[in-house]
Amino acid sequence: MTINRRQALTKIIGISTAAAGATLMGTSAFAATDEAGNYKLALKETLKYVPLDPMTAAKIAYETPGGCMHQIFHSLVTMLADSDSEDKAKFDSIPTALAGYGWAGIIGQGTVCGNINATGMLVNILGDINGQNGAVIGSLFRYYENTELPLSSPEFVAGIGSTAEKTTDEVVTSSVANSILCHSSISNWSKASGKTFAQKGERCKRLSASIAYHLVELLNRAYDGEDLSVLPEAKPSEEAQACQSCHGVDSTMGSAASVKADMECTTCHTGHFN
Structure with missing residues (x-):
């Protein structure tokens, strides 16, 4: 039987660590691979962003199940895995289902909105985008706080595959969150629309689509060299x-x-x- 260099090293490390009574540490020599040589994202490792299409991101987010955090994270990671990024294969290895805990403010607790949570998790693993990663976060968070959302223009509704009837019957109206908390966001929408938390389905799917759209816009602008940090929208009120x-x-x-x-x-x- 023949084995390649990586397999040989893996076996040697496994044997030596087993002898030391620490078999499970055998993969430590490969910081970003498991015992079979499969890639695993390492702590503080970053991956290369490339421009994406905002409307495609919005549509994928709208169509993705699993709650708002999963919708955002899955949408962008999936697109980057299918992009021209030099790290596309690494993006493809990321299990986006890990973002499923963020629905309704972290498993229904009404704390930080999953859209915000997902934005932080995503931008954290993106490589330096002209020094604008922090400004992307600030701009997106302030946008979420201060903008009437979800987006409901005819063009946007058609782009994500929804309908005007759902706008009238299920969303009713957009609202301003005045906070990055799920609790405030949904409460303000409920007051404005007359709907209950249990009726938030279409509204929150569109909110995720809206945030995915704007997040890609911001990332693209940063990639193109725009200094987002000087914009009023990137700063606290x-x-x-x-x-x-x-x-x-x-x-x-x-x-x-x-x-x-x-x-x-x-x-x-x-x-x-x-």
Whole structure:
């Protein structure tokens, strides 16, 4: 029987570690492969982004089951696996089902929206995009907080494969989340539409499609060299910046607590004397 160099090394490492009483550590010499030589994404490893089509991303997200976090993550990872990226094969190895926990604010807890959660997980594994990765995150988060969503123009609805009837009957109206929390996002939509949480299906599918669309737009703009960090949309609101003047990261005003957050503050914190 003949074996190649990788197989030989794998066997040697396995034997030596077994002798040391640590058989399961036999793959440590291959930081990004398992014992069979299969690729595995390593901690802090990044993969190369290439421009994608926003509407295709939106349509895939809309059609993908498993909740909002899975919809976003699966849409972009799947497209990158089928792209011209030099890392397409590595993208293809990522099990997108791992994002399935993010529905309804992390398994129904109403905390950070799965769209936001997925954006962070995705951008975290993308290689440097002209130094704009952080600005992409900031811009997308502020967009989610301050924009009337989901997108419901006739062109967008047709592009994702939905219908005007679903807009009227199931979405009813778009709304502004004023927060990156699922709780605030759905509550504000419920108040505006008269629908309940249990009736959020079409609305949330479209929200995922809307976020996938804008996320790809931002990534493409960053790839093309645009400095997103200087845009107002990438920065905290004036209210949040005012809060940061006292609740700073390195210093505070008087007895004020030190806080690290760029999210909207006044959604939950309405003042010091309430």
